[in-house]
Amino acid sequence: MHKINEYEAPILAQRNDMKILASQVACCRHWEPHSHTGQGHFMPNKRPELLKDTTPYHSARSKRKDPLPRSTTNQPTPVKLKDPEDLDREQLLQLLLMTQEELRKVKESEQALREELEYLKGHPYEAVFQMCESKSKDASRRVVGVKDYQALYKKNGVGDSISVVGRDSLEIFKYGLLWARQGITFEELGIYMNLNRTTAKRRMEDWVNSLFPWAQSQIKFSELPEWILHNPEELQKEFPNHLFYFVDGTVLKIWSPKDAKCRRIHYSNKHGCCVWVFFIVVDPMGHIVYLSNVEAGHKHDATHWNECNVAKSLEEFYEDKEHDKWKLSLGGDKAYPRIELPKDWDLYVTMTAEEDNTKGDKDNHMVLDTNNDNVNDMGSEKTHDDMSDHDVSNDNRHRTPEIAKWRAVVERSIGSIKRWKILDNVAFLSRVKGPNLRKLLCVVCALVNHERELNQLSW
Numbered sequence: 001m002h003k004i005n006e007y008e009a010p011i012l013a014q015r016n017d018m019k020i021l022a023s024q025v026a027c028c029r030h031w032e033p034h035s036h037t038g039q040g041h042f043m044p045n046k047r048p049e050l051l052k053d054t055t056p057y058h059s060a061r062s063k064r065k066d067p068l069p070r071s072t073t074n075q076p077t078p079v080k081l082k083d084p085e086d087l088d089r090e091q092l093l094q095l096l097l098m099t100q101e102e103l104r105k106v107k108e109s110e111q112a113l114r115e116e117l118e119y120l121k122g123h124p125y126e127a128v129f130q131m132c133e134s135k136s137k138d139a140s141r142r143v144v145g146v147k148d149y150q151a152l153y154k155k156n157g158v159g160d161s162i163s164v165v166g167r168d169s170l171e172i173f174k175y176g177l178l179w180a181r182q183g184i185t186f187e188e189l190g191i192y193m194n195l196n197r198t199t200a201k202r203r204m205e206d207w208v209n210s211l212f213p214w215a216q217s218q219i220k221f222s223e224l225p226e227w228i229l230h231n232p233e234e235l236q237k238e239f240p241n242h243l244f245y246f247v248d249g250t251v252l253k254i255w256s257p258k259d260a261k262c263r264r265i266h267y268s269n270k271h272g273c274c275v276w277v278f279f280i281v282v283d284p285m286g287h288i289v290y291l292s293n294v295e296a297g298h299k300h301d302a303t304h305w306n307e308c309n310v311a312k313s314l315e316e317f318y319e320d321k322e323h324d325k326w327k328l329s330l331g332g333d334k335a336y337p338r339i340e341l342p343k344d345w346d347l348y349v350t351m352t353a354e355e356d357n358t359k360g361d362k363d364n365h366m367v368l369d370t371n372n373d374n375v376n377d378m379g380s381e382k383t384h385d386d387m388s389d390h391d392v393s394n395d396n397r398h399r400t401p402e403i404a405k406w407r408a409v410v411e412r413s414i415g416s417i418k419r420w421k422i423l424d425n426v427a428f429l430s431r432v433k434g435p436n437l438r439k440l441l442c443v444v445c446a447l448v449n450h451e452r453e454l455n456q457l458s459w
Contacts, residue, residue: 144177145420146451176207180444183421183428205436212439215446221289221317228326230285235406239329242346245289245314246331246410249279249301252423252437255430268297276429276437279304280445284406286413286452288445294438301335315342331407337397346396348403416448417441 140147153173179189190200222230227243235244256274257263266274275297281290292308305311318328329346332339337349422428423444429437 141451143181144174145181145447146177147454149174149177152450172203172207176204176211177447179204179207180420180422180440180447183423183425185425185427208436208439208443211443211446215439215442218446218449219288219291219442221314222283222287224318224321224323224326227283230283230287232284235284238402238406239348241325242327242329243323244284244329244331244348244406245281246284246407247279247281247305247310247336248333248407248410248414249277249292249304249335250414250418251275251277251297252429253426255426257430265296265298271297273297276434277301277304278438278441280410280413280417281310282410282413284409286409286416288413288449291438291442291445294434294441296434302337302339305336305339311340311342311345314345318342331403333407337399341396344396346398348398348400350404350407351399351401413448416452417444420444420447 140149146152150170153170175189175193178184178192186197186201186204189195189204190197193200193203195203231243236242251268251271252275253271254266254274254276257266263274266276268275268277276294277297277299278294279292279301280288282288290310290313292304292310295304299307314328327346328342328344329348330336330339330341331348333350336347339347341347418424422440432440
């Protein structure tokens with residue numbers, strides 16, 4: 001049987017001109033008093049009198065704060081409209097014509113937007129290309145990687161090298177830039193170009209192969225006057241009469257191959273995954289002058305350098321150049337202390353923090369120690385790659401922390417290369433062959449050089 005709680009009972013009834021106390025409980029059906037008698041029994045069948053003027057139960061005051069009055073400052077000011085009766089016929093007619101004209105313009109604008117929307121459904125990136133053509137510098141670079149792709153298309157016969165039957169070469173060129181910059185899949189690219197996946201893939205292969213000859217002409221060693229021009233004054237103050245190239249390697253992550261031998265070849269202990277590796281050589285302004293072959297990830301940076309015969313190429317290129325007053329030099333990190341060097345070139349490599357602390361008061365341009373022929377520069381036993389004939393004479397090999405800030409230019413150039421998101425597409429990189437990937441990298445490096453020269457950038 002439900003009972004009324006102690007707060008409801010005093011409000012509902014009174015008995016014998018007395019208010020029912022809060023300690024008493026009344027039955028909700030018969031209003032039976034449940035207060036105890038002197039004998040300890042309840043009083044049966046005694047209904048309480050219900051008085052008309054029941055005394056209301058006093059409740060405690062609420063602790064809730066009173067609401068703040070509403071502010072009228074932010075409310076819009078009502079616009080007082082003129083009564084049409086106050087306007088003459090000519091004013092009413094003029095107002096009607098103006099309203100009809102505005103309505104007509106709105107309908108035309110709506111129709112144009114609907115037509116443009118229907119068109120863009122089949123060409124999602126067309127609006128983006130229109131934005132690029134509007135000379136928006138930042139927008140164009142974000143989308144296709146270059147400031148003005150039409151100017152690049154006309155430069156040095158770049159567009160003439162692209163020939164695809166049944167397609168506009170400029171259209172293939174801009175979609176190739178879009179594919180490389182955004183890293184989209186061939187399925188998505190096929191939707192944009194109204195092609196199937198296989199045909200879109202072939203179009204991009206044609207795009208890379210067509211631009212590869214032009215890209216090769218853009219990546220080459222600098223002539224001596226240009227190299228001197230790209231040598232900053234601050235660098236000359238720290239290293240007088242030195243001309244520097246800087247080298248560094250990087251990786252492109254791929255999926256782990258199912259074949260055990262292939263997986264072992266591509267696995268990099270340093271990065272803990274399967275990768276492609278390559279390195280670049282840049283001048284102090286960040287201009288890429290050399291791109292290596294693309295190799296499997298197990299290959300060390302120094303071994304990769306030696307196998308590419310870069311030292312021989314540098315020596316042959318600058319052999320006939322008059323550079324008596326200049327000391328030609330290479331800069332790198334601690335992975336390159338014993339690489340092969342061109343004849344009469346210097347090598348400057350960075351130092352770790354531990355090595356810098358243990359150096360003491362020695363000269364900053366510290367010559368590598370070769371007293372122990374069985375120990376490499378890291379203190380561990382030499383591998384076959386560390387042991388070579390050029391370990392005998394190290395008079396032109398230096399380890400100095402001052403070169404670190406200047407060597408950072410090659411890191412920034414690598415960062416510019418990796419902004420092309422096709423090099424972050426793991427699915428694509430896992431399926432492409434090394435020589436084809438090297439062609440794509442060559443095109444990307446040439447585009448990076450083009451943008452740097454066009455905008456006179458320095459890293």
